[in-house]
Amino acid sequence: MENDIYADLARHMSMMGLPLTEGLVDILKENFTAEEAKIVMMLPATDIPLKPVTIDELADLKDIDQKHLADILEGLTERKLIFSGENGVGERGYALHQAGFGFPQSFFWDGSKSPYAIKMSKLVIKYFNRKVTKQAFGGNKTKAYRYIPVHQSIKPDVQAVLPHDMMKSVLDKAKLFAVAHCTCRVQAGLMGRACNHPLEVCLKFDEMAQYIIEQDLGRQITREEAGQIVHKAAEAGLVHFVDNAAGKVKHNCNCCGCACWNVGTIRRRKIPRDELMAVYFIRKTDPDLCVGCGECIDICPVDVITLEDNVATIDEDWCIGCGVCATKCEFDALNIIYREDQSPVPADFETLHKEIRKFNGEK
Template sequence: MERVKEKKRGNGGRLIYLLTKSPRKVTIPDNAVQGENAMEEQNVYQRLADHLSQVGLGYPIRETLLEILRENFNPSEAEIALALPTGVIPFSTVGVSEIGTRVAMPPEELESVLERLAEKGLLYVGPTSTGERGYALLQVGFGFPQTFFWKGEDTPHARKMALLVAKYFNREVTSEAYGSRSKQYRYIPVGKAIQPDLQAVFPVQLMEQVITQARRIAVAHCPCRVSYRLVGRGCEHPTEVCLKFDELADFVIDRGLARELTQEEALDVIRVTEDAGLVHFVDNAEGEIKHNCNCCGCACWNVGNIRRRKIPRDAIMATYFMRETDSNECLGCGACATICPVAAVQMKDGLPIIDQDWCIGCGVCATVCPTEAVVLKGREDPIGVKPAATFRELHQRILEEK
């Protein structure tokens, strides 16, 4: 029977001695060793993609996702990321001691790798339930792919990520990522569009209410418009209008991804977005809002796809209002049709006709109506899902639906 004895060669190859009655030497070439290493590296990225698909707001697995992971994680960093838990809601952190139970690495070295990943914008950092420094995987819409673009920088890496992210988030991936039964986000109308009597009934549908309830506020650049410009496409809408609240604000401020605002400054941002005809959306919860985007039909992942009729509105967003027209007040000027972010208003015989299948109830048209003929009415969710009471409740629902 042959026995095998292995000895490393100085040039990185291996000598294999087959020990028989007459020992003979077989050389495993360097390219074979390199091939094994390449297969191991490919395997760790596939495992990481599988792992990330299991977080609450998971990453749909595609070859382009593997490209993004290879560009941002080295193999040892990918192994560390595999040690972070998945079946959790956004911002659920664990400390070094808990992560260390899943990976064979001294605590000091492990913490150094985690901090490096956080510095690269690849992990969320925040306190654990016991108050120690903790780490969590980014989830779709809550850091991925936004950390590449929140700073608004034009760098070679940002340009490369913009191309890969545009390739990755096609209509199928976008629908899969945001298509849970309980929608992650809801449109929130422009304040002027909600009549005073409805404002009393729907206070959670006002951006002013969201802002005044926040403990801390930050403003970042819109990742959709930043990445859109980085790939050479045009959009003239303002970019530094993406508001973050509370834990998410803590994260983006502490990591240098955004700047802190006062409540009055945040209200000024909202006024700027409404003047620019942008659409507000927030987390699909009544309280504990973490995230507000102000979207355009040019570049944004939801409004843009709806405007181009690529993804049905109700497949990716919650819409709780619908536009109607007071025909007695309407002058037929057509200003609402011109500004509609999703092209859901057409003029016919001097009056606006609203496409109820595509209107998102954003109220942007109300900002240009000279006679207040635009009326927003409450709309029931088509499958009966209501906004969750809190951010935590919303994401527990989404986890249960996976």
């Protein structure tokens, strides 16, 4: 009977785009009691991420004591298993962790190396195989995430860019900032595959930042500190990754090809780039300026650059337009330009996830 409860919860969570497999059931069984699973199923699975529902709203759905309900939800929040925050009128509420917004990141944001973290890393890796990753993030026409070129690669005289395509604009629009550990690199380290890239580079904004701070999953920082982290990430060869929205972005990851679920997957050619991510830019090489030094080949996070006739040549089917290569080019021989025939970036976070929810409902 209890196993049926976890299967029911997995089916409930599949309504928000998480593929239903035994791997998902195993993660849920490890973290929730049967009673908790029943309570969690009361949280809507079709809402956009970070949209909390109050105790009053939940109690109206079921004949359940409000204090008991509140105690369970607060306990789950303290164990980092669900999201909590204020709704539009300042009332405290709760929401499911959604893919990319706590599931499975909440297991690893704090950088813990505990036996629990190791166990969860194994379960998460088992669940998020190539098939599940492709279904969760590649099955939707509107992609949840996009890349922003590093600042050094932007040449206004060659390619004017919209404000939302610059990390400075993303930071300028946010009001509250937090930093957590890169969950992909934390998991890699737990599995004995650590790389040398910095860990504390996962930025959260506004509602997401508030949750991270309240639950001690990261620490509060200033806008200026966030800018410094972005700059150092670019210098380290990391890729700026944000919500695929022009406004109200909730997080920025700075990803490597060694460990990260998106850049690493593309680097290893496991899932085609355009099935996984929204890619609005691409690199072009100026053959008159390129001297064939090969510096950009070594730093490319997705391994798409080769030398042909002593000129750096790009595999345009896999280039993600991150601009990381620009940080090593001393000859000004490359340009990052907009790709043709790309759909506009969704206006804001809510618009983005309404588009995604609409598609999930039509599948």
